[in-house]
Amino acid sequence: MSTTKKRNISVLGPTTLTGITIKEPATYAAGLPAVKVALQHAFKEMGVVKSMHILSKMNQKEGFDCPGCAWPDPDSPSKLGEYCENGAKAIAEEATNQRVDNEFFAKYSVEDLSHWSDYQIGKSGRLTQPMLLKPDSIHYQPISWQDAYTIIAKELHALDTPDEAVFYTSGRSSNEAAFLYGLFIRAFGTNNMPDCSNMCHESSGVALNETLGIGKGSVKLEDFDKAEIVMVIGQNPGTNHPRMLSALQKCKENGGKVISINPLEEAGLIRFKNPQEIKGVLASGTALTDIHLQVKINQDVALLKLLIKKLAKLDQEKGNIFDHQFINTHAQGYENLLADVEQYSETELLASCGVDQNLIHQTVELLASNNKIIICWAMGLTQHKNGVDNIKECVNLLLLKGSLGKPGAGTCPVRGHSNVQGDRTVGIMHHVSPALNTAIQKTFGFTPPDKEGLDTVHAIEAMHQGKAKVFIALGGNFLSAASDTEYTAQALQNCDLTVSISTKLNRTHLVTGKTALILPTLGRSELDTKNGKPRYFTVENSMGKVHQSKGLLQPASENLKSEPEIIGGIADAYYKGDHIVDWKNLSEDYQQIREKIQQVFNGFEDLNNRSKGSGFYLPNNVRELDFSKLPNQKAQFSICHLPEHNIKENEFILMTIRSHDQFNTTIYGLDDRYRGIYNERRIVLMHKDDMKKQNLQKLDPVNLISRYDNKERKANNFLVIPYNIPQGNLASYFPETNVLVPYNHFADKSNTPISKSIVVTIEKI
């Protein structure tokens, strides 16, 4: 047996500063600067010719789906494709001309690379060849695909039970890959399928399932044209879903109003200069937000309760404010909800949420006189201890107004990764679904396990405790994305084997189990061929529409395999051909995978044909106002509780957010243009009065410290920036601040880490 060398890895990487410049925050999003920045990124990574070729094919019907966010494409996109700065950056990052090859790994050990920043690591380029890190080594070395599969199969066979393996999924994988992966995992015998959703919209899924009977949103893109009010809560579309700004623009042009609820006044929500229109280039563009409610971090329930309470009062006085016919026909729990808001005083709620009283009045007036309301939200609501309640309170408001199941109204959880919703639909799920198990049994002839699996936070705990020993990741960057970086690092390092199926190098490849494998895969933009014939796969967007995506670029290396083929390779090596499923054959034939998806799941009839062109919508009971699966066959009002933070003197609530130049843990650049911060990520935004109280000057370096369960966690070296943020609140970027998030503090019911409300103190350096 080989010995295991203790590797000297820097888990967190460097904390050095990069040379900040600060300017005034921007007052609009997009416009010409966005085009300029997008092209700069694209040309730098891909060169001019390749850039122009590929950018014209993104999000077109016969093109490939943008690997960025999950916002849907309009049915009739412009000739240019719908323009998006951050989509261009996402594609530049994937289609870069830089390569991480054998020489790279021979030159740099994992110890060396661990001292690089995430930015440097990502910029080193695309992975080109399967690589093995042996227990006694600090250098990855090349390995053949077959030998890599054999190592995985051997480690999986060596486990005492299948539950000692953990299979993570990030949300970029296609429906075909995710389906096959889930199928293999179940055949292998576990439901340990943590996925990025657990850290993302899990709270939305739980809340929406319990209240409306489907874990997805109900609106379609065209509803934005018809909406009278769009509320954007805890979401920064200018950066994270830039194409959503066109939808908000249309809403405004048709007379709709936008209410944004956010501790920050995000530039993208102030004004949009659509670069595809003359007025977006030459004139001032479109003002988006009509009312900005600057809520304190995690006081959305207080704010929504206040609005509901005031509306209820008006309804009693004047009538016709709530849609009683809708409530009587479709919902239950109305009286309890009214009794609940009765308990709170308006003064108390107003103080908790910290919003200006006049703005509350204006909002109530708007909500009172309109009935077509869409509520959009993202991580600002989901990543709190009471994330599920945040969303249930939004549903309460929509139910009261009858704003569901009709044009221009409904729920709109704005998803993260471009196929995270699809992955869940086709079976990536740690919970047991008896219906799914029966369908798999019927279709494939084996019985999937019926024991609940581990989600992200519990998988980390299991690996930390030595109860799980093999970790396999289909995409993502588990180490940096998950909470409590040092604890998670130990969890991964305790494993016998960690495997990453990836497009680009990241920190999870450096903080590994005793043995580690990197399996390089094709990206969205690349041609995927079998016997010279191009293949396509399918994805589902944020609004439940399934459509095809077909890459067009030459792959980054001839040694790459598609995700389904890699999964098939692992399964084939594990079963050595002795299984009821012909893994090799199935994994190479996407048409056949789609046929199986169609047999296992409802709503995918004729998938092979219907996914062509602009695609089709999956069934959605809320659109039909069918609540038959819920108690009494009614949509459910919920009683939501106010958060308890018990903030002591000198403590702050920190939200960990995205800069304009990153996609989760992939760092595109060091600027956060809309917030006026350039060339630095180690920053913390703070109210000027709080700075005074803490005796801090602009750009003073500080450490951030969290203390949970008597454990101190520290993130070092951040520069203080005075900013328009509520007092008592701070903002900083993830993943640098993930070290502060305790692994065992997460949302009730959804187990989503509390990344948006970490209690911290500040230590001046």
Ligand SMILES: Nc1nc2c(c(=O)[nH]1)N[C@H]1C(S)=C(S)[C@@H](COP(=O)(O)OP(=O)(O)OC[C@H]3O[C@@H](n4cnc5c(=O)[nH]c(N)nc54)[C@H](O)[C@@H]3O)O[C@H]1N2
């Ligand atoms: N370019 C780019 N696009 C992306 C991503 C990316 O990193 N880069 N990530 C993708 C993924 S996986 C996801 S999940 C989405 C994330 O999209 P977002 O959820 O927009 O991303 P965050 O930066 O986490 O921003 C959360 C917003 O919520 C606000 N907020 C924080 N706490 C609270 C609160 O308590 N209440 C309220 N009302 N607001 C709050 C913050 O000020 C911020 O504006 O974007 C997806 N698209």
Ligand SMILES: Nc1nc2c(c(=O)[nH]1)N[C@H]1C(S)=C(S)[C@@H](COP(=O)(O)OP(=O)(O)OC[C@H]3O[C@@H](n4cnc5c(=O)[nH]c(N)nc54)[C@H](O)[C@@H]3O)O[C@H]1N2
């Ligand atoms: N503190 C804090 N933590 C957070 C969040 C936060 O707001 N605050 N947000 C959370 C959220 S919303 C999410 S979704 C998670 C994200 O968690 P992950 O999905 O795990 O992280 P990413 O950074 O998106 O993963 C990037 C890596 O995916 C790989 N990759 C990219 N494209 C492909 C592909 O097509 N196929 C394969 N196989 N690999 C690919 C590349 O190797 C790249 O390095 O992070 C969460 N963590």
Ligand SMILES: [Mo]
């Ligand atoms: Mo996400």
